[in-house]
Amino acid sequence: MRTLRNSRVLATTLAAAALAAGLVGCSRAETNTPAAAPDQAPAAEVRLGYFPNVTHAPALIGVKKDFFKQELGTTKLTTQVFNAGPEEVTALLGNSLDVAFIGSGPAINAFTKSKGTIQLISGAVSGGAQLVVKPGITSAEQLKGKNIATPSLGNTQDVSLKKWLTENNLKDQVKITNLDNPKTLDAFKTGEVDGGWLPEPWASRLVLDAGASVLLDEKSLWPGGRFPTTVMIVRSEFLQQHPDTVRALLKGQAAAIDWATANQAEAKTVVNESLKELAGSTLSPAVLDRAFQGIELTLDPIPAEFPQLAKDSVTAGVVKEVVDLKGFADFGPLNEVLKEAGKPAAAASGLTK
Structure with missing residues (x-):
């Protein structure tokens, strides 16, 4: 009899635990944030x-x-x-x-x-990204054969440049060089690159410190500029x-x-x-x-x-x-x-x- 009574107590306890877990799960779904377990605490x-x-x-x-x-x-x-x-x-x-x-x-x-x-x-x-180029370049067509820098292969600006070139029928007609931003400034000054699709402050540095012109502000490509x-x-x-x-x-x-x-x-x-x-x-x-x-x-x-x-x-x-x-x-x-x-x-x- 004791064994049977203990089994019933155990079953009741497990059922209560399952109900509590279900309530936690509902809360998690509503907030889309994993619910904190009792042993969770701020990270060290x-x-x-x-x-x-x-x-x-x-x-x-x-x-x-x-x-x-x-x-x-x-x-x-x-x-x-x-x-x-x-x-x-x-x-x-x-x-x-x-x-x-x-x-x-x-x-x-x-x-x-x-x-x-x-x-x-x-x-x-x-915001805060622009395609800046040598002053003589005033259209997308003039980028043919030019060398344009981005910060890294597959980074945000690299993707934006490649997508824009594709849409302007310039895919594989513009050389893209991946350079750390400070190196892009130096390469632009020496003429090794003809411009760059760059985040701030590097777009502004090329414009104000190295004489580049803005060919495109990425804001113009997005609804509301955001x-x-x-x-x-x-x-x-x-x-x-x-x-x-x-x-x-x-x-x-x-x-x-x-x-x-x-x-x-x-x-x-x-x-x-x-x-x-x-x-x-x-x-x-x-x-x-x-x-x-x-x-x-x-x-x-x-x-x-x-x-x-x-x-x-x-x-x-x-x-x-x-x-x-x-x-x-x-x-x-x-x-x-x-x-x-x-x-x-x-x-x-x-x-x-």
Whole structure:
């Protein structure tokens, strides 16, 4: 009898546990964020990657002004600087990075290569990319036989250039050279390259420091002039294990953007100081002003444009098939931060599960 009674107690306990698990599962589905288990806690350390570019201003400001640290509390923030997206993706896939500010193209590639284990969690910057060329080049047709630089093979600007050339019937008629941004400036000055499709501040540096002309501002190719130049992505495992840490990073980025919007002059100074520390040089006031005029700091990931970005990678020849982006994004943590700030939620646009 004791055995039977114990069995009944065990069955009742298991049923209650199953019901509790079901309720947790419902909550997870509603927020699209993995529910925190009782043993989950803020991470002891979070490893954050970003670039020394004006198009990564929220990261530069967030680190320099300690906005991230203020929200992270006891979690240690370790940062690593990259020149282009593909290198950063390698670090994420190699489990040596947890969260990254990155271009939209490499973000999609990271999701694809990781088989869905890297996800988009927020926007950071819209705009800030231009095709700048020698002054004598005034049309797409005149690019035939010319040498145009992009930061890295398969990075956001590389995809944009290749797609644009294809649409202008210039595929295989323009040489494309992948160079680190500082090397592009030097190569343009010496005449080794005829221009570049570049993020800020490098487009502005070629224009103001080396005499280049703007052949195309990428804003002109997108509805309303808005497109996701820089976004935030995370390893899904890290998000599942440390959702509070991810929310803290997003709150830090939100604070950095709000501060930069309210203190534009000081924000430029902070970015310039960061560039000096990370890249060894500063920008002139004119270059800084021009670079900031071309960007919008925003948490909005502009999700509606990602299906087109996925198609662009195929058009550019970077990948063979259009990626299915369902499950690419998890805006649960972002929408919690936005709600707390009294701001509208980010639209799913078919990117979430």
